[in-house]
Amino acid sequence: MTRHAIVTGASRGIGRAIALGLAERGYDLALTDISPQQATLEAVAGEVAERGRRCVTILADVSDPEDCRRSAAEAVRGLGHVDALVNNAGILKLASIEELTPALWDATLAVNARGVFQMTQALIPHMRERRYGRIVNIASLAARTGGPGQSHYAASKSAVVGFTRVSSMELGQYGITVNAVCPGIIQTEMGMNNLRDPERVAYFEKVTDLHRLGNPEDVVGPVAFFASDDSAFVTGQALNVDGGIFYS
Numbered sequence: 001m002t003r004h005a006i007v008t009g010a011s012r013g014i015g016r017a018i019a020l021g022l023a024e025r026g027y028d029l030a031l032t033d034i035s036p037q038q039a040t041l042e043a044v045a046g047e048v049a050e051r052g053r054r055c056v057t058i059l060a061d062v063s064d065p066e067d068c069r070r071s072a073a074e075a076v077r078g079l080g081h082v083d084a085l086v087n088n089a090g091i092l093k094l095a096s097i098e099e100l101t102p103a104l105w106d107a108t109l110a111v112n113a114r115g116v117f118q119m120t121q122a123l124i125p126h127m128r129e130r131r132y133g134r135i136v137n138i139a140s141l142a143a144r145t146g147g148p149g150q151s152h153y154a155a156s157k158s159a160v161v162g163f164t165r166v167s168s169m170e171l172g173q174y175g176i177t178v179n180a181v182c183p184g185i186i187q188t189e190m191g192m193n194n195l196r197d198p199e200r201v202a203y204f205e206k207v208t209d210l211h212r213l214g215n216p217e218d219v220v221g222p223v224a225f226f227a228s229d230d231s232a233f234v235t236g237q238a239l240n241v242d243g244g245i246f247y248s
């Protein structure tokens with residue numbers, strides 16, 4: 001049976017790489033992103049189609065509970081069933097704690113943490129009925145350490161790791177596994193927050209065991225593992241995908 005997955009925030013960066021990587025592994029896909037990303041989302045859908053897989057695109061904001069319910073319903077209707085949910089959508093706007101506003105704190109938690117909860121909740125009835133599900137949450141190295149200007153982001157990603165653990169406890173009885181991936185320094189538009197200063201780049205290369213930055217494609221294998229039957233007895237885990245970084 002062909003496997004089907006939903007990937008949120010799939011129009012660029014890590015989400016796009018996951019979409020193409022899952023397509024290459026034989027998944028049909030439902031890809032979501034916010035409406036300003038419509039053209040790039042459609043371009044990714046075209047790349048999925050070039051790989052011979054079916055692709056549904058859905059414009060939806062993961063911070064909006066109604067959009068999450070609609071995403072789940074449209075994915076199930078468009079694909080027939082959904083095996084895997086990859087909660088990838090995320091935002092990072094740097095601000096020191098002194099500069100941080102309640103609005104930026106709330107917006108960050110709403111997308112990065114509440115979005116994961118809302119998409120998970122929206123898919124549970126379908127996965128529970130089929131007694132099968134693979135949920136993969138994209139957390140971050142920031143859940144372990146974080147960097148200056150990322151207190152709100154680190155809090156949101158720590159929430160994702162905690163939510164992953166309890167989701168695993170609650171959903172295991174229905175054949176649903178829930179795991180998280182914690183990427184390190186990955187070269188994407190978001191990753192540029194860490195990479196504008198050449199000295200920071202040199203520093204990250206030095207403190208990473210593999211002595212290089214990550215590419216979006218580096219995140220794909222671990223996500224595909226958690227989305228597949230190869231990880232059938234693995235749940236509640238958070239795996240660092242960071243090249244072996246010592247962050248100080």
Ligand SMILES: NC(=O)c1ccc[n+]([C@@H]2O[C@H](COP(=O)([O-])OP(=O)(O)OC[C@H]3O[C@@H](n4cnc5c(N)ncnc54)[C@H](O)[C@@H]3O)[C@@H](O)[C@H]2O)c1
Pocket residue numbers: 008009010011012013014015032033034037060061062063087088089090091111138139140141142182183184185186187188189190191192
């Ligand atoms: N790049 C890194 O170094 C890094 C490291 C650790 C974790 N991550 C995480 O990986 C994930 C992908 O990040 P990326 O580096 O590809 O970033 P990115 O900014 O390139 O892509 C994020 C995607 O999420 C989408 N998005 C933003 N808000 C959304 C919303 N409300 N609803 C739906 N989609 C929304 C964006 O439009 C974009 O397509 C994020 O969860 C991020 O926190 C990234």
